[in-house]
Amino acid sequence: MKLDFDAPPHDPFDVFTAWFEEAAEKAGLPNPNAMTVATATPDGRPTARIVLLKQYDHRGFVFFTNRESRKGVELGENPRAALLMHWDTLDRQVRIEGSIEPTTDAESDAYFSSRPLESRLNAIASDQSRPIEDRASLEARRARVDATHADGSDPARPPHWGGYRLRPERFEFWQGHPFRLHDRVTYVADGDRWKTMRLMP
Numbered sequence: 743m744k745l746d747f748d749a750p751p752h753d754p755f756d757v758f759t760a761w762f763e764e765a766a767e768k769a770g771l772p773n774p775n776a777m778t779v780a781t782a783t784p785d786g787r788p789t790a791r792i793v794l795l796k797q798y799d800h801r802g803f804v805f806f807t808n809r810e811s812r813k814g815v816e817l818g819e820n821p822r823a824a825l826l827m828h829w830d831t832l833d834r835q836v837r838i839e840g841s842i843e844p845t846t847d848a849e850s851d852a853y854f855s856s857r858p859l860e861s862r863l864n865a866i867a868s869d870q871s872r873p874i875e876d877r878a879s880l881e882a883r884r885a886r887v888d889a890t891h892a893d894g895s896d897p898a899r900p901p902h903w904g905g906y907r908l909r910p911e912r913f914e915f916w917q918g919h920p921f922r923l924h925d926r927v928t929y930v931a932d933g934d935r936w937k938t939m940r941l942m943p
């Protein structure tokens with residue numbers, strides 16, 4: 743979709759969907775749903791890492807993780823985040839900012855049970871973001887998890903593993919142009935509507 747930056751659509755989700763589908767279908771990227779998630783400590787120290795966007799709709803953008811990880815602890819204390827997607831071969835960037843809430847247990851269960859068995863067992867074995875002595879200790883943790891599921895029982899989702907949904911308050915769509923005269927448009931939530939504004943590159 744060629745976005746008309748002078749007369750952008752009213753709904754930023756329409757733009758996101760069009761760009762995301764193009765990134766998935768045409769950009770030749772192995773992980774078009776990879777995005778940087780920036781969080782911050784309550785005293786304003788930012789941290790960032792990549793996660794995969796797994797679901798989105800008008801309620802927000804969902805990723806899954808360990809809620810006791812560094813990001814999880816920061817989101818518990820300061821439930822705001824920024825998302826960033828960069829689709830290099832399309833010369834596009836999307837920024838999304840907003841508040842964070844955990845997904846429901848039913849949503850987390852549904853996604854957890856859709857994952858391959860290996861991923862579920864590894865999620866159970868890993869206390870994400872905590873220090874560990876060496877690779878052998880990590881593999882020993884995984885072996886202990888395997889032993890407790892040797893009867894073939896379906897591994898249950900650990901209570902600290904689940905999703906977060908970012909409810910967007912601001913979007914920015916960025917289209918690169920040669921020699922830096924890029925196009926940018928922001929959408930800022932204004933009640934039920936979105937106010938758009940073109941920004942200089």
Ligand SMILES: Cc1cc2nc3c(=O)[nH]c(=O)nc-3n(C[C@H](O)[C@H](O)[C@H](O)COP(=O)(O)O)c2cc1C
Pocket residue numbers: 773776789790791792793794795805806807808811812813814870871
């Ligand atoms: C392409 C890619 C996808 C990733 N997807 C996820 C993900 O969906 N969830 C997740 O918890 N970590 C994911 N990671 C690992 C995170 O970047 C990070 O190492 C981990 O979540 C711990 O971050 P934290 O210590 O800041 O909490 C991914 C990493 C890469 C490079």
